[in-house]
Amino acid sequence: MKIKAAVVRKPGAPFRIEEVEIAKPKETEVLVRMIACGVCHTDAVARDQEMPVPLPAVLGHEGSGIVEEVGSRVRDIKPGDHVVLTVYSCGRCEACMTGHPSQCEWAFPTSFLGAYEDGTKRLSKDGVELSTFFAQASFATYAIADERNAIKIDKDVDLSLMGPLGCGIQTGAGTVMNKLKPEPGSAVVVFGCGAVGLSAIMAAKIMGADPIIGVDAVDSRLELAKELGAHIVFNGKKEKDLVTSIQEVTGGGADCSLDTTGVETLVNQALFCLKPLGTCAIVASSGDREFKIPLQNAIMGVGKTLMGVVEGDAIPKLFIPKLVKLYKQGAFPLDKLVQFYDFEEINQAFEDSKSGKTIKPILRF
Template sequence: MKIKAAITHAQGEPFKIEEVELADPKSNEVLVKIVASGVCHTDAVARDAAIAPLPAVLGHEGSGIVERVGEGVTTIQPGDHVVLSFAHCGHCENCLTGHPTVCETFNDLNFGGINDDHTHRLSQDGKDLSTFFGQSSFGTYAISHERNVVKVDKDVDLALLGPLGCGIQTGAGTVLNRIQPEFGSTIAIYGAGAVGLSAIMAAAIVGCKTIIAVDVHDSRLELAKKLGATHTFNGSKVDVVKEIKAITNGGTHYAVDTTGVPPVVRQCLQALRPLGTAAIVGVTPEMTIDVHNDLMAEGKTMMGVIEGDAVPRVFIPQLVEYYKAGKFPFDKLVKYFEFDQINEAFEASKNGSVIKPILKIQQ
């Protein structure tokens, strides 16, 4: 079928909305009419650093309505409202033990440009286009494997829900699924973007006593307070480690770094109390840490977390229920853009004027 999609033709080029061909869904696949798709930093990295084969149709926070299902699909049916999440094999040891975010073939399935069966569904003028994250949701329609498709409540605005498939899931899941802070514990979140603010809301849900937001934008820190932060620090104006240790009597029990900025990663380690745990979520370049003083000597733990260590078909509906109950107001992070404003949406994300842009693909 002919669809409209935003194509990344070459590294660093602006998106171009053009007509492409989308093949029929195969066994265990679902055809989704895309209603909206979140704009994520990972999409920008794929465009600018070519971490996936180009040309490609990017987009990996899609939400939409199921149009058709392939042979063997049993959990999804036409008319269902769904969110598309990351691809995973479903049969490796990590998938089978509830950790599909570290699927043994995660990189191949999400960044390799091909579908689950190692073929393509997208093409233009007879030439294959790469798929991204097993969905390519920057298009009017997308095909995804059944296990990557999450059925959601029809009572909630479907256009809002796409970011639950990656960014929002990453922040909330890192807190709720992986580090699991105890009631009354202390936590610092470094970076108050979509991922960090989602982590703050999650920390409020579990009852952390002290929730500290660190960022360099005062406007984001103000929003962090409204979403559950008890304290905020502008890292460009104060000694963050000193301030955190002062208000927590020696450091936080937990920390989440969403920035990937080496000096900030070191701060998050140094501001932990003995036996504290830091979860690193941001894509961090090679850096140097003092393993003895920053980790080993005080029994601290440093871990990497991908996609919030979530099982999307379990976790995303839980987040929707928290949203409906008024405990996870992630709608305060978003601003909508029309599909043909895709390049403006990416610029708004880059310059920080919008925390989570969402493209309305079809009305």
């Protein structure tokens, strides 16, 4: 079947919308007519080859759409279902079987090496195969995903809003709710108030954290952080001694912190602003950068924990419907983060995301 897809052919090159061919879904797969797809920093990392996905490729990994066809062994999804596409997991490895599918041994290869678990691809043009992304490649009018990374959601919500639940929003909210797990009254600091950080702030509010502190260099984002649940905000560029300021307002240090930036200075601030035995989670895709962290003073000598978290350590089939329920209840207003773009405006959406003009761009097909 012929579809339209945004293709990247050279490192850092603009996306070009082309007519390509999509194969039929295999036994455990579903064909999804895409309604929308979020734009995520990880897509830019792949486009620019900081994460060397084989080119040419069709990126996109925060898709939402309607199932049109299912493979012969698909049991839980049927045509007409509304789905959010997320990271693939095999269901068989130790990480999957212990409730950590984000650490599946197949999550990295199917996300970044351009093919599905069986080593094959589903997209081509003029006989030349195109790499896929996150086992979905959802910058396209149609996508193929496995039953395991197509998450069925309620039909009474705006499907075009839901795609970012598959990655960025799941990452921020899940890191707070599944890993940091602040107790009511705990002090939480979020470094970076983009889509991931603001999702973390909304989750911290749901968990009863107090105070919730947002840190960013853009005042408009800090204002939105306050609207979504932050009690205190700091502009990191304007604050003379951010760590001391956080320690003062928390009475000695925060219980936990979350860094969405992957910037060495901010990671160190996220560690030093904690009280002894505090926990810092890093969720940024930072490639192979090397950080200098004073181990004795920042971690070991004060019993602190520094951990990486992927996809909020969530079980998507459970967590994404939970976030949809919270959205319907008004407790998780993710619609305040987004701005919609036509598919043909994909390059503008990436520019607006990079400049900070738009927190979470969503492409509509």
